[in-house]
Amino acid sequence: MGINNVLLFLGGLGGTEVILILSVILLFFGAKKLPELAKGLGRGIREFKDATKEIQHDIENSVKDDSNTTK
Known part of the structure; x- marks a missing residue:
């Protein structure tokens, strides 16, 4: 898969x-640098995912706060 x-x-x-x-x-x-490159790429992808989740969480919280204040 x-x-x-x-x-x-x-x-x-x-x-x-x-x-x-x-x-x-x-x-x-070279064969010695490939694991280091893969490790760095993995860290970068993980940081990107964490940042997008954090932004999404902030947006959801602001929408909830706006809906609570309008009631």
Whole structure:
């Protein structure tokens, strides 16, 4: 299931193109840097999700406060 989501994200790329891209990334960054890059990417995505949840929570609270004050 996880690989399907990744392939859907990549759009119309075929298997050969994905392997070529991954090979170039491996050559460019090296095997030692890839885990560090993935870790940093994961942290960035987590921070983005946390920020969006916080903003959504703030908006919901302000809507609730506005509806309570208008009654």
